[in-house]
Amino acid sequence: MSDSTAIAHGAHDAPEHGHEEHPAYLRHHFENVEQQADAAGFAMWLFLLTEVMFFGGLFTAYLIYRNWYYPAFVAASHQLSIPLGGLNTLLLITSSFTMAMGVWCAEVRKKSGLVLCLVLTFVLGLGFLGIKTIEYKEKFEKNHVPGSHFSVDSFTHPDLDNPVTAKDQPLALDMARHTEVYFSLYFAMTGMHALHMIIGIAILGYMIFRAQAGAYTAGHVTFVENFGLYWHFVDIVWIFLFPLLYLISRHS
Amino acid sequence: MSATIVSLPDQSTARIPKVNFITKENGILSWLLTGDHKRIAILYLVSLSFFFFIGGALAGLIRLELLTPQTDLMATDTYNKVFTMHGVIMIFFFLVPSVPATLGNFLIPLMIGAKDLALPKINLLSWYLYMAGGILAIYTMATGGVDTGWTFTTPLSTHYVNTNVLTTGLAVFIAGFSSIFTGLNFIVTIHKMRCPGMTWFRMPLFVWAHYAASILMVLGTPVVAIAIVLVALERTIGIGVFDPTKGGDPLLFQHLFWFYSHPAVYIMILPGMGVISETISTFSRKRVFGYTAVAFSSVAIAVFGFFVWAHHMFIMGISNYAVLVFSLLTMLVAVPSAIKIFNWTFTLYKGSITFETPMLYTFGFMGLFTIGGLTGVFLGTSGTDIHLTETYFIVAHFHFVMVGGMLMAFLAGIHFWWPKMTGRMYPEKISQLAAVVTFIGFNFTFFPQFILGTLGMPRRYASYPPEFQVLNVFSTAGATILGVGYLLPVLYLTWSLKYGAIAGNNPWQATGLEWQIQSPPLTENFLETPIMDHEAYDYEWLENQKAKEVSSVG
Numbered sequence: 080m081s082d083s084t085a086i087a088h089g090a091h092d093a094p095e096h097g098h099e100e101h102p103a104y105l106r107h108h109f110e111n112v113e114q115q116a117d118a119a120g121f122a123m124w125l126f127l128l129t130e131v132m133f134f135g136g137l138f139t140a141y142l143i144y145r146n147w148y149y150p151a152f153v154a155a156s157h158q159l160s161i162p163l164g165g166l167n168t169l170l171l172i173t174s175s176f177t178m179a180m181g182v183w184c185a186e187v188r189k190k191s192g193l194v195l196c197l198v199l200t201f202v203l204g205l206g207f208l209g210i211k212t213i214e215y216k217e218k219f220e221k222n223h224v225p226g227s228h229f230s231v232d233s234f235t236h237p238d239l240d241n242p243v244t245a246k247d248q249p250l251a252l253d254m255a256r257h258t259e260v261y262f263s264l265y266f267a268m269t270g271m272h273a274l275h276m277i278i279g280i281a282i283l284g285y286m287i288f289r290a291q292a293g294a295y296t297a298g299h300v301t302f303v304e305n306f307g308l309y310w311h312f313v314d315i316v317w318i319f320l321f322p323l324l325y326l327i328s329r330h331s
Numbered sequence: 332m333s334a335t336i337v338s339l340p341d342q343s344t345a346r347i348p349k350v351n352f353i354t355k356e357n358g359i360l361s362w363l364l365t366g367d368h369k370r371i372a373i374l375y376l377v378s379l380s381f382f383f384f385i386g387g388a389l390a391g392l393i394r395l396e397l398l399t400p401q402t403d404l405m406a407t408d409t410y411n412k413v414f415t416m417h418g419v420i421m422i423f424f425f426l427v428p429s430v431p432a433t434l435g436n437f438l439i440p441l442m443i444g445a446k447d448l449a450l451p452k453i454n455l456l457s458w459y460l461y462m463a464g465g466i467l468a469i470y471t472m473a474t475g476g477v478d479t480g481w482t483f484t485t486p487l488s489t490h491y492v493n494t495n496v497l498t499t500g501l502a503v504f505i506a507g508f509s510s511i512f513t514g515l516n517f518i519v520t521i522h523k524m525r526c527p528g529m530t531w532f533r534m535p536l537f538v539w540a541h542y543a544a545s546i547l548m549v550l551g552t553p554v555v556a557i558a559i560v561l562v563a564l565e566r567t568i569g570i571g572v573f574d575p576t577k578g579g580d581p582l583l584f585q586h587l588f589w590f591y592s593h594p595a596v597y598i599m600i601l602p603g604m605g606v607i608s609e610t611i612s613t614f615s616r617k618r619v620f621g622y623t624a625v626a627f628s629s630v631a632i633a634v635f636g637f638f639v640w641a642h643h644m645f646i647m648g649i650s651n652y653a654v655l656v657f658s659l660l661t662m663l664v665a666v667p668s669a670i671k672i673f674n675w676t677f678t679l680y681k682g683s684i685t686f687e688t689p690m691l692y693t694f695g696f697m698g699l700f701t702i703g704g705l706t707g708v709f710l711g712t713s714g715t716d717i718h719l720t721e722t723y724f725i726v727a728h729f730h731f732v733m734v735g736g737m738l739m740a741f742l743a744g745i746h747f748w749w750p751k752m753t754g755r756m757y758p759e760k761i762s763q764l765a766a767v768v769t770f771i772g773f774n775f776t777f778f779p780q781f782i783l784g785t786l787g788m789p790r791r792y793a794s795y796p797p798e799f800q801v802l803n804v805f806s807t808a809g810a811t812i813l814g815v816g817y818l819l820p821v822l823y824l825t826w827s828l829k830y831g832a833i834a835g836n837n838p839w840q841a842t843g844l845e846w847q848i849q850s851p852p853l854t855e856n857f858l859e860t861p862i863m864d865h866e867a868y869d870y871e872w873l874e875n876q877k878a879k880e881v882s883s884v885g
Contacts, residue, residue: 107855108855114524118450118520119450128549129550133553136558256577256578259570260571260578263570263571267572271557
């Protein structure tokens with residue numbers, strides 16, 4: 080056999096590697112920048128798909144138990160504060176806007192604009208977590224955290240002189256106990272969401288540092304774009320959580 | 332007609348190419364920090380074998396305990412821990428990553444004419460996650476183990492056991508991310524990195540099978556991740572999602588768990604089926620019969636595989652209508668598997684069949700997988716399932732599919748691509764012997780378990796009525812033979828690394844792109860981007876190539 084180290088067919092006279100004509104960020108195993116950006120973007124969308132499945136399990140649980148224990152879920156959801164939840168929604172949507180602006184700044188190579196947008200996103204994200212902490216603290220004070228300290232008093236003996244909504248009536252004990260399932264899901268879902276926020280904010284901190292060094296404003300914006308996708312995804316999860324946990328039972 | 336197609340270069344002049352992916356760089360760090368898919372595949376192969384032998388040793392302990400009707404080797408709770416760890420290690424740290432992480436990692440870029448997987452760093456990360464999960468699993472085993480069974484069934488896992496459920500759960504959670512990243516990497520690579528001319532229907536069926544398995548990894552694994560998170564939260568802070576005393580439903584855990592864990596069996600078997608498509612074509616010198624049907628049957632398995640999970644729950648109190656629907660869907664998923672088996676059989680028909688070691692393992696796969704698959708239909712039929720579930724029939728069924736099917740395919744693949752990975756051949760006769768020993772040992776081990784199951788011997792008990800002893804002795808004796816069958820390849824494959832004959836580029840005269848380059852390949856795989864100008868499994872094209880080669884030298 081001949082010493083054929085090269086592939087024996089389809090001789091293709093492409094210039095070999097030619098690092099000098101490609102930007103430095105092009106990794107060796109890609110043909111060109113478009114293929115690299117394409118692959119990275121596609122990978123990010125697939126990763127978000129796995130995230131959808133991850134939260135999907137929680138949403139399934141929520142839908143099943145809401146159907147089973149409707150009165151308990153209604154009463155428990157009345158304990159959440161719409162102003163705080165609404166403010167948080169506003170903060171997150173604004174942060175998605177600043178993030179989108181950041182991606183745009185990276186694409187048109189405006190370094191100071193990018194840093195500003197990332198810092199704003201960072202601050203808005205922290206603001207969201209701060210308000211979430213206030214809400215969690217209130218749950219602790221009312222003994223609404225599932226576990227050994229959970230108490231159903233506020234559902235079996237609601238403060239009728241000062242109701243959260245006009246229709247709050249005492250629940251029978253067996254139904255009131257199922258509010259614990261609601262709060263289990265509330266903490267699991269918002270907790271998982273907050274965990275994603277914390278990871279996102281950590282990456283934002285790293286990005287601010289890198290953006291100041293000019294890393295994303297030299298044409299290679301894949302990282303910023305993909306992080307933007309992640310941030311919008313976390314935002315969208317909240318857009319589903321807010322109505323499901325806070326809003327949809329207000330009329331009843 | 333010659334009895335073999337193996338064509339090795341003249342051993343007196345042949346050399347392993349001086350520059351290849353193994354010799355390119357030296358030192359332990361060059362392996363631990365590598366981005367090369369071929370090196371990561373080798374890392375996986377070594378670590379997978381390590382976990383396989385730990386899982387195998389645990390299996391040996393189980394079989395030893397079951398040699399006698401009494402519980403004399405270990406206490407019953409130790410027995411529970413042993414079979415749990417056997418299941419956890421074999422499923423999450425061997426079977427799920429086995430073929431994809433080793434052969435898939437090594438071969439997918441070669442087969443589609445790419446220089447690497449799309450995301451080399453993510454590929455390396457997934458190996459580290461795998462190792463972190465694996466070491467954590469071993470650590471939990473050393474510090475007391477876990478005894479819930481590999482299914483972590485609630486409320487047992489949340490309320491009633493004091494063993495290391497949390498750490499084992501964390502180990503599985505971490506290994507799950509490794510699996511997600513591997514699947515994600517494969518999908519992106521297959522979509523975006525194919526060389527010019529490599530259309531979807533020119534890809535080897537190995538790549539199709541991995542594509543289908545990757546879809547399952549990406550969509551299924553996150554669901555078991557959230558199920559594990561909820562179990563962990565229930566165990567630590569006492570949330571009530573699965574706790575019936577608080578209004579939660581343990582069945583919901585089963586639904587979430589099996590939504591992953593049923594597709595997971597297809598994650599395990601599909602890449603094996605990909606291996607079989609390659610070997611059966613190469614050793615019958617024919618294009619795979621019904622290429623398109625085999626390709627789409629992989630995708631069909633992936634799709635149907637997501638809608639059959641509740642057949643694991645027929646006796647757990649799901650509604651009769653659900654049983655009806657899931658029973659029907661379970662039988663449907665047998666159809667694409669049958670399509671594959673029939674098409675492989677038709678590939679053999681009028682082929683020039685030779686019996687090299689990979690082909691012997693392939694025949695083992697076809698027979699054993701067919702038995703395993705058909706007994707799966709027994710279990711998908713709710714009437715027989717109610718009698719057979721939680722008996723040794725189940726154990727025999729899934730070992731026929733997973734060990735008889737997947738492990739045979741894994742060994743077929745390792746033997747088939749070993750010359751490509753290392754540049755050297757293993758001794759032919761002893762490897763054929765190992766294949767036969769494995770087949771005999773396997774049947775001795777697991778066929779008696781079908782009978783034990785139909786007689787009513789329950790699974791997961793350390794003791795059993797004395798009348799079951801004869802068959803159990805058979806099974807344990809078979810396990811010993813099987814153990815020898817698995818040890819042999821370790822010995823002669825290791826031996827071949829230094830003393831094996833030089834394999835040359837294409838010892839099997841196979842058609843895949845990976846066989847047209849040097850063995851072991853260069854780090855960048857191809858010197859020039861290849862152009863795929865022919866269909867997959869085109870043996871005529873290969874003959875023409877060889878004719879051209881001779882004329883150019885002469």
